[in-house]
Amino acid sequence: MAxxxxxxxxxxxxxxxxxxxxxxxxTYFQSKRHEHTEGEALAQFPGAKAEYTEKLEFLQxxxxxxxxIYRVMDRSxxxxxESHDPGLSExxxxxxxxxxxxxxxxxxxxxxxxxxxxISFYMTNYGEEATHIGSAAALQPKDLVYGQYREAGVLMHRxxxxxxxxxxxxxxxxxxxxxxxxxxxxxxDDLSFVTISSxxxxxxxxxxxxxxxxxxxxxxxxVICYFGEGAASEGDAHAxxxxxxxxxxxxxxxxxxxxxxxxxxxxxxYRGDGIAVRGPAYGMSTIRVDGNDALAVYNATIxxxxxxxxxxxxxxxEAMTYRIGHHSTSDDSSAYRSVDEVRxxxxxxxxxxxxxxxxTRKGYWSEAMDKExxxxxxxxxxxxxxxxxxxxxxxxxxxxxxxxxxxPEDLKRQKEEMEAHVxxxxxxxxxxxFES
Numbered sequence: 001m002a003x004x005x006x007x008x009x010x011x012x013x014x015x016x017x018x019x020x021x022x023x024x025x026x027t028y029f030q031s032k033r034h035e036h037t038e039g040e041a042l043a044q045f046p047g048a049k050a051e052y053t054e055k056l057e058f059l060q061x062x063x064x065x066x067x068x069i070y071r072v073m074d075r076s077x078x079x080x081x082e083s084h085d086p087g088l089s090e091x092x093x094x095x096x097x098x099x100x101x102x103x104x105x106x107x108x109x110x111x112x113x114x115x116x117x118x119i120s121f122y123m124t125n126y127g128e129e130a131t132h133i134g135s136a137a138a139l140q141p142k143d144l145v146y147g148q149y150r151e152a153g154v155l156m157h158r159x160x161x162x163x164x165x166x167x168x169x170x171x172x173x174x175x176x177x178x179x180x181x182x183x184x185x186x187x188x189d190d191l192s193f194v195t196i197s198s199x200x201x202x203x204x205x206x207x208x209x210x211x212x213x214x215x216x217x218x219x220x221x222x223v224i225c226y227f228g229e230g231a232a233s234e235g236d237a238h239a240x241x242x243x244x245x246x247x248x249x250x251x252x253x254x255x256x257x258x259x260x261x262x263x264x265x266x267x268x269x270y271r272g273d274g275i276a277v278r279g280p281a282y283g284m285s286t287i288r289v290d291g292n293d294a295l296a297v298y299n300a301t302i303x304x305x306x307x308x309x310x311x312x313x314x315x316x317x318e319a320m321t322y323r324i325g326h327h328s329t330s331d332d333s334s335a336y337r338s339v340d341e342v343r344x345x346x347x348x349x350x351x352x353x354x355x356x357x358x359x360t361r362k363g364y365w366s367e368a369m370d371k372e373x374x375x376x377x378x379x380x381x382x383x384x385x386x387x388x389x390x391x392x393x394x395x396x397x398x399x400x401x402x403x404x405x406x407x408p409e410d411l412k413r414q415k416e417e418m419e420a421h422v423x424x425x426x427x428x429x430x431x432x433x434f435e436s
Contacts, residue, residue: 066273069320070300071290075349077357079295086298090364095157096137096294097359100129100352102377103153106162107325109381110169114183114329118389119169121183125150127292127324130351131256133157134297135317138305139224144210145193146203146225149184150256154226158191162380166388173435174391178398201231204240204253208314211249215312222308224252224301230261232275241282244314252304253284253316256291258323263336279316291319292351295358322349395435396422 043050073079107124114122125132132153139145145154152165164176168186171179176187177195187195197203207225214221231237232255244251255275259266272278279286285307289300297319304315322345326333333342359365400407400415407415422429 061272067276067286067288067318069288069290070296071293072295072299073293073354073358075354075357077354077359077361079358084295084299086295086302090362092137093359093362093364096133097352097355097365098373098377099133099153099157100294100355101374102162102381103129103132103156104352105374105377106152106165106381109378109385110166110183111325111329113385119183121329122169123150123184123328124325125152127322127345127350128256128258129153130294130297130355131254131291131319131321134294135224135254135301135319138298138301140221140305142192143221143305144207144214144223145191146207146210146223147186147193147196148200148203148227148231148256149196149198150228151226152184152186155186155188155191155193158188158193160186160188160191160193162384163387164188166384167391170388170391171393172388172391173394174388175394178394178402180399180402201227201234201236201240203227204231204234204236205243207251208240208244208247208249211244211251211314212247215247215249220309222250222252222305224254226254226256228261229255229257229259229266229275230264230269232278233261233269241278241284241314241316245283248313250308250312251314252301252308253279253314254301255316255318256321257318258291258321260323260327260333260337262327263331263333265336274318274320276316276318279318282316284314284316286316286318288318288320291321292349292354294351294355321351324350393434 041051043052071080072084079085103125107122107126110119110122111124113119128150132151136154136157141158145151145158147154156165163174165186167174168177168181169183171177171181171183177185181187181195182198185196185198187193194203194206204225204227207223211223214223225240227237241253243249244253257266257275261269266274274288276286276288285304287300287304290296300317304317307313307315323333324342324346356365356370360367396418397415400411404411422431
């Protein structure tokens, strides 16, 4: 066998040598000038296809001005190029504004209620309202949404009622999760909004998997996955980007870059050009947008969805914005940023103010209408708040349900033990506050 193998190699060597001699004698290789063919100029490595260079140079992160930020209007609500004004109806524009301001009012009341000890936890959306409403308006109702935890406006725009928000934050008997989640961990099957998970970036690989399922189903829908620039530092983010790109999934990765993650300024989070620069590295179409410009967010999301559907591939949107509020009621942002800085963004570049200027210039809104709406919306929030606070808590036995499809034996035993315990010590628990 070994001898036959050697003979085979020798025959091949003669053939290769003969071919090589013919090539060397060809007109091309006899040319006096050294020229690269297209194939030679472009490297054909399996891992990358790129031009060769004879220069020893390293890519430097500071040799360009950064990925540009797409915008449609200035802070005064003046549109730069009318061809980029989406030209939506007056009713639609008023719906956007009411969603943003209603969210803002709800945030103020629920934040204060936590400070009064009436709910256990809360996270405001101050300063990021345009990222919610602009993107939500660009989606189809059945497009699947994976939120991080600061996307209440997306749900509100889709039709999640004030009562539903309040019931969830109170964890009462009308809460869809029956008190199993902490406040602001919303979810709605009817509105195609996956229930929020606390751990950062948990939703990202899950969203990529859902998008792959959509691709296989060919249902004409996309998945949108919201996350913050802090979550982008998690390993799950990189796994999600790579899975979505290599599997060519119809998903929009929507990054809210608000500058501070949980409590870490961006200069301590990364050294690159934000999050958008990571898109091309993973093979994704990418755009950076002014997150305080609702029209720009809308246009970018519309275009991104079109790419995802028609080309069956992921798109990364980085919305540059500013978190005006504390990260949560457990945070004191004065420890890592100045009050003057927060005041600047609140007064000079607030997304609600910018959109208010836009719709008043259009003649869709006025100062009198604004006052009437804000008074009315505050009443709506307070009424929903009062209703939720009066409702009973779920029956304690609900803690054993809706986790497993079939309750396992160990949980059945625990439930029986709990029943016996409550029966024996019923005078020690405020059972009147719970459904029977």
